Amino acid sequence: MRFKIQMVIENDDEQTTIEDIFTFEKGASHVVDIGLSLSESKQLLKRLQSSLVQAQAKTFIKTMGQCGACHKSHRIKGSHTIQYRTLFGIVVIDGPRLHHCHCDKAHSGTFSLLKQLFSEHVSSELKYIETKWGSLIPYGLTAKLMKDLLPVSRTLNASTIKNHLHNVAQRMEKDLQEKPAIEIGCGNDWAKLPKPDKPLTVGIDGGYVRNWNKKKSNFEVITGKSFSKTKSAKRFGFVQRQDPNPRHRLMDVLQKQGMQANQQIEFLSDGAENLRSLQYLMYPEASHTLDWFHITMKLTVLNQFAKGLRNSDPEAAKLIIQDLESSKWYLWHGNSERALDKLDECYWRLEDEGITYDNRKRFIKHLEEFNTYITNNRQIIPNYGEKYRYGETITTAFVESTVNEVIAKRMVKKQQMQWTRKGAHYMIQTRTAVLNGELTGYFEQWYPGFKIDDEQQIPGEDVKMAA
Ligand SMILES: [Zn+2]
Numbered sequence: 001m002r003f004k005i006q007m008v009i010e011n012d013d014e015q016t017t018i019e020d021i022f023t024f025e026k027g028a029s030h031v032v033d034i035g036l037s038l039s040e041s042k043q044l045l046k047r048l049q050s051s052l053v054q055a056q057a058k059t060f061i062k063t064m065g066q067c068g069a070c071h072k073s074h075r076i077k078g079s080h081t082i083q084y085r086t087l088f089g090i091v092v093i094d095g096p097r098l099h100h101c102h103c104d105k106a107h108s109g110t111f112s113l114l115k116q117l118f119s120e121h122v123s124s125e126l127k128y129i130e131t132k133w134g135s136l137i138p139y140g141l142t143a144k145l146m147k148d149l150l151p152v153s154r155t156l157n158a159s160t161i162k163n164h165l166h167n168v169a170q171r172m173e174k175d176l177q178e179k180p181a182i183e184i185g186c187g188n189d190w191a192k193l194p195k196p197d198k199p200l201t202v203g204i205d206g207g208y209v210r211n212w213n214k215k216k217s218n219f220e221v222i223t224g225k226s227f228s229k230t231k232s233a234k235r236f237g238f239v240q241r242q243d244p245n246p247r248h249r250l251m252d253v254l255q256k257q258g259m260q261a262n263q264q265i266e267f268l269s270d271g272a273e274n275l276r277s278l279q280y281l282m283y284p285e286a287s288h289t290l291d292w293f294h295i296t297m298k299l300t301v302l303n304q305f306a307k308g309l310r311n312s313d314p315e316a317a318k319l320i321i322q323d324l325e326s327s328k329w330y331l332w333h334g335n336s337e338r339a340l341d342k343l344d345e346c347y348w349r350l351e352d353e354g355i356t357y358d359n360r361k362r363f364i365k366h367l368e369e370f371n372t373y374i375t376n377n378r379q380i381i382p383n384y385g386e387k388y389r390y391g392e393t394i395t396t397a398f399v400e401s402t403v404n405e406v407i408a409k410r411m412v413k414k415q416q417m418q419w420t421r422k423g424a425h426y427m428i429q430t431r432t433a434v435l436n437g438e439l440t441g442y443f444e445q446w447y448p449g450f451k452i453d454d455e456q457q458i459p460g461e462d463v464k465m466a467a
Contacts, residue, residue: 002026003024003025004020004022004023005021005022005023005044006020006021007021007048007051021044021047022043024043038148038149043151046089050091053084057095057117060113061114065096065098065113067103067104069101070103072101072103075098075099078096079095079096079097080095080114081095082095082118082121084122085122085123085153087125087146087150088150088152089151089152089153090153096113098110125452127167128443130161131430131439134161135165135430135439136431137410138158138410138417139161139165140157143157143160165427169426169429170426173429177248182252198228199265199393200227200254200257200265202225202265202266202267202279202283203225203267203270203291203396204223204269205222205223205401205402206270206274206403207220207221209221209407209411209418210417210419211419212419212423215418219421220239221411221424223403225396226250226254228257235436236432238425239422240278242422246281250283251283256438266287266289267283267288267289268290268395269380270290270294271377271380276380289380289382289387290377291394292397296328298373299324299370302366303324305366306320306363307321308363309355309357312355312358313354313357316349316355319349320346323345327340330342331374331384332385334382334385336381343371347368406432410427410431
């Protein structure tokens with residue numbers, strides 16, 4: 001049988017036109033023939049979109065083709081076409097090039113009405129979907145997926161997606177830069193404020209991605225997450241040289257999370273030198289704490305070495321395991337001096353030439369590294385036990401690693417994935433916006449009336465909390 005789809009256009013001036021959109025033949029005897037096929041749906045949408053846009057453009061030209069002051073029709077100079085990219089295909093639209101009216105002294109020469117209507121040649125929805133999916137999965141895959149399901153342009157590819165995502169990120173960056181700096185004021189003003197919520201905790205971490213410009217080298221991407229017991233987490237990230245003002249970025253994230261000026265901010269650090277100085281730069285007023293999770297991870301490695309020692313030197317192993325245990329105990333209570341003494345004892349026990357353990361040298365190396373780590377981070381080792389008893393956050397271990405969530409899953413899954421600093425920085429801006437559930441908000445602000453039927457669930461949130 002034959003199906004014919006028509007569009008009935010009822011203009012405001014009560015003129016009705018009927019336009020043929022799509023005709024197709026379909027049998028009714030096999031199940032594969034039942035309903036629209038994907039390919040038919042794409043053709044249908046594409047033609048429908050084209051007719052719709054053409055009709056709208058025609059109406060716009062008709063109403064705007066007259067001089068607003070004297071109501072004479074503008075003289076036609078010639079015509080031109082524009083291409084409007086949408087989720088449902090590229091629409092080619094013809095429009096006139098018009099002379100400005102004689103009564104209009106402010107303008108001379110010609111102008112295009114289509115340019116007034118189509119201030120951008122890519123629809124906001126197309127840009128939104130490209131940005132959302134380009135932030136979650138590779139650009140090439142995004143293009144393939146969109147082409148599978150929608151009548152988007154056949155030429156859509158990884159680089160189109162990337163360019164559109166970069167435009168969106170640039171706009172987000174511009175918005176951020178134009179925001180006034182957030183002042184947290186001083187203690188005198190704080191007293192007047194309502195009692196703040198529980199402390200906000202910020203964890204920052206660094207991850208490495210491969211450098212496209214200098215093959216075989218890496219550069220660091222900083223990522224962080226702020227969270228509190230009462231609000232959902234917000235992520236942020238940047239590439240250091242691409243960000244002129246990380247403090248401004250952080251304050252913006254904290255404000256979006258509802259930070260009050262008198263609220264306590266707790267920085268959890270992984271203890272890496274460069275991150276420690278960066279976090280002091282970003283928020284000197286915060287209290288800075290070495291993330292307990294990173295201490296225990298390193299101690300676990302040392303314990304594994306000690307357990308390995310049991311086979312060759314059981315007596316030494318027993319003493320070293322005891323020393324490590326008390327070192328952990330001292331660290332838990334914030335006594336890094338005594339903890340370092342205990343590590344020293346482990347070290348001297350291992351110096352004994354009588355020890356035949358194959359991994360002795362590596363064990364010593366790890367001990368020395370841990371020693372340096374604790375020494376360098378002494379100032380940010382608090383009494384964890386006490387903090388824990390007061391219900392304060394001492395570790396980021398219960399949230400999924402931000403590096404993993406923001407960087408690894410999207411940027412380094414495949415070894416060959418390479419990034420420019422700018423490209424990485426931009427992608428992180430849109431990715432964190434998507435993970436934070438903020439991308440729609442940006443589009444609503446930029447394109448008044450923008451509405452998208454989007455599931456509100458944040459992709460990062462369904463990940464089981466990592467132990
Ligand atoms: Zn006029």
